[in-house]
Amino acid sequence: MKSIGTFLSCSVSYSHRVSSWPLVEALVQKGHQVTFIGPFPSKVPNPKVTDIVPKALNKYINHVINENFDVTHRAYGLTPKFVMVYDLLCYQACSELVQSEEFKAWLKTDPNIDLIYSDTTSECAYGLVSKFKSKHGLILPLTFISKHFDMYGIPPETSTIPDWDVTFKPPLTFWGRSVGAVIPLLWRASQLIYYRWYASLFHDHLGLENVPSLDEMQAVTSIILINGDFIEDYPRSFPPFVVKVPGMHVKSRNDFLSNKPVSQVTPYPILLSQSACNRLFLYTQDIDTSFRRKMELLGVWVLFTLVLEPLLRPPTCHLKSVEFSSTPSKPFRI
Secondary structure, eight states: OEEEEEEEESSOOHHHHHHHHHHHHHHHTTOOOEEOOOOSOOOOTTTTTEOOOOOOHHHIIIIIIHOOOOHOOOHHHHHHHHHHHHHHHHHHHHHHTTTTTTHHHHHOOOOSSSSSEEEEEHHHHHHHHHHOOOOOOOOOOOOOOOOOHHHHOOOTTTTSSOTTSSOOOOOHHHHHHHHHHHHHHHHHHHHHHHHHHHHHHHHHSOSSSSSOOHHHTTTTTTEEEOOOOOOOOOOOOOOOOOEEEETTOOOOOOSSTTOOOOGSOOOEEEEEEOOOHHHHHOOHHHHHHHHHHHHHHHTEEEEEEEOOOOOSSSOOOOOOOOOOOOOOOOOOOO
């Protein structure tokens, strides 16, 4: 019998859904029954996937993440550090979820769940894992944050690697190493504090009389999938149950290069709009030169323009993926 799995993605933006969706579809293709619970409906729905989008959760995440955690503001340091606010955000999102009518209606169907995947954070999933006595897996869209170090036995390596939540550059100073050593402790303290609140939610809304301890729940995680490339993190030592699946969400389109020799590839014009977004991506002259050379080898013509943004406020960066057509037309805008 094929398993019945649930993907819980309640305290993250829509982009997290994009990175985990190929795994959902792969499981469905193999005959598994999958339920996806999150704050946003799929833009490319699969009729074989049960999609649960609580309205209250959607409203909360739209307000907290989309309005207050804009990626550009984060790049400019205008948002608080994750270690100070993220556990509270996740708890409030879980609270909105388990009290929603949509979630309650799903529980009344008495689903038989074999596996639960959670996205980025696990605490809200622990209640469902305990209720259904299922296995648990974690999906990370990029890499570990220091919240996960103590949870899953990841060596923090604070003497050489800066913490994800700060911007120190190696080689680390004594101050940088000290901050890196303290932040995982702050995460641990935060988890212990908020888990008491989670236990109350599980008792009141999931009907759990004896809620397992935080350590017991963390021990049931069977696998952690990281949809991030090695170039997006420092070299680290990972336990055997941590598996890298970089580019899982990337799909080839229109067979752009196919098997043709470079000399036969049709040149596609690309327009890159350079603005103060460069500060976000650290797009230097060296990177510009390297990018041009690589594109020339592929027969791609690159046109650059400069768009100035006001200097007194953070820019709004809107990036759109490039979809190559079979014949060149107007320049693509990234």
